[in-house]
């Protein structure tokens with residue numbers, strides 16, 4: 618992994634660089650789709666010894682600094698997804714049978730504007746759209 622790039626990104630966000638945070642950010646950046654805390658913890662454990670609470674706290678900090686977005690899956694488990702710079706919000710598809718969450722294509726500028734306008738005078742920070750159904754593997 619590119620250590621310097623990860624370190625620089627943490628520094629820019631004002632997050633203290635630790636081995637565990639570096640590994641966690643690297644995993645998040647290289648994963649397509651949201652992951653829950655237990656899965657992320659398992660992935661981190663392959664690289665270094667780290668406890669679940671540390672992973673959880675790091676994720677909360679990443680979320681506060683807008684490195685990741687939180688995503689509440691249908692089973693009530695919070696999942697985390699890295700926010701790629703310059704990318705627009707994208708809807709997710711969640712399978713009702715296997716609970717898998719898939720990323721769909723990014724919203725176009727007009728789509729994003731349309732949803733922001735729906736909020737009228739409220740300030741929109743993020744847009745979360747989830748389509749529920751049955752994925753092609755489970756059909």
Ligand SMILES: [Zn+2]
Pocket residue numbers: 712713714715716717751752753754755
């Ligand atoms: Zn499925």
Ligand SMILES: [Zn+2]
Pocket residue numbers: 650651698707708709719720721
């Ligand atoms: Zn996504």
